[in-house]
Amino acid sequence: MEDGCSTLVRSLEKKYLDDDDEIVQGIIFTGFTGCSPCKMASQRALELLVLNNMNIGTIGDSEKLAMLASHVSEADLGWNQISQWSDVACILKNLPHLRVLNIGHNPLNPVIDHELPVSTLHTIILNGTHLPFKTLQSFLSVLPKVTELHMSDNQFNDDDDCDKSISTSVRTIHLNRCGFLKWSSVMNVVKRFPNVCSVFVCENPLKDVTHCKQFDQLPFLEFPESSKNVH
Template sequence: MEEEPCSLVYRLEQKYLNDDDAYMDQDIVLTNFTGSSPCKMASKRALELVVLNNANISHLGDVSQVSGLMQHVAEADLAWNSIRWECVKSVLKHLPQLRTLNLSYNPLDGEIAVDLPSAPLLHTLILNGTNLSLTSLSSILKNTPCLQELHLSDNKLDFSDDDESVMNESVKTIHMNRCRIEDWAQVVRLMRRFPNRKTVFLCENPIKSIVHQTPVEDLSTLQSLNLGKVELIFQEFSQKKLIQIYNIIDFLDRSFNDTTLEAQVNH
């Protein structure tokens, strides 16, 4: 029998406020922790880390009983649930100290129909496997002025939109592994929307064409480009194409003073 969707508050109470030892584990981190059992202290102190993976969470629930407990949450791992944008809005509203948020593998592929609150302290946002649109991504990034690291792996990114406006100026690291990206021009177009990115991961993408035709200045802030585990695609290329790829990588390496480019090629 399929379990009914439940609230984040219910799962939080079940895991962190229940005296049954079966619910206590290594995920509990409390601020100012002294004295008695973690579950009893949780009701008086505040959690810094909340991990509620694969818990069938679909909405926030009544926070009146746990609002104090949630005020100091800095990391929330909510991957593999049934969370949609309305719940994301509530999470951002009630977790003001949030620095790391993992929403991977939640059904966030729909357009954002709510006004998301600002997340001024958010440092790391993980959106792997959500298949969200670039329009939705742009909307959420407008509210994350201090974001440093963005995870977009395991997404089918739609590059049909010609919009090249800046998405975020604070992001330094972008992960786009296994996103089924085939064209190098798509990579450059997206990187251009993050003008201050320094490190980009593109592992396990079937990039069929690596032809750099834009000015070097477009990628001038890039310091590290990881192209690991693309050997199966490279094996399909002719020797002439392999030489072209190596020449382009060499060109990029020489164009950016301290750039590190990593590619694993077997032949």
């Protein structure tokens, strides 16, 4: 962990386990009334975890994370300093009910060097992570239920040597602010998700949208009708 960085567990405790009402007013608890925030969290009632831009560099005490956050279904950890895939694995392992995960704008290692557990996530946000296609393919292989993928604020290489399908479960992909100039560059990414049906490409300096051969390979994206699903 970099000097000065916090841990996820410590940041969770500071934000959510303080009895000051002003600090805990943003937390979502279910099934408990009349309990202190600390007691409620220890009883695994936390569902929404928002710890973005808190200089988090690692997880910390994984057992405590499992105790306090095992019922979390949505976690926003964007704009932190998480770089190790072992920390991503720890999150997936200890948050079994997780459905939405934002780890965008974290300096993730471009190579996965740790075994990742299979997760039932349905939305993964990887904005600004600049992961190579091969790394993305490896990551999504343990996320078989992901239907929505956010990859905005990334730079993609048309010459990337990974030509295989990255995910067959993804239906919606967000590619906003990726600097695309040509529609063929957009399709170079989209073609790797053969079952995608909606593509978001806002704030890209595209010169035009034209038919290209990749359209013919995508059963759910038809041209010109596809314009209804391309935003």
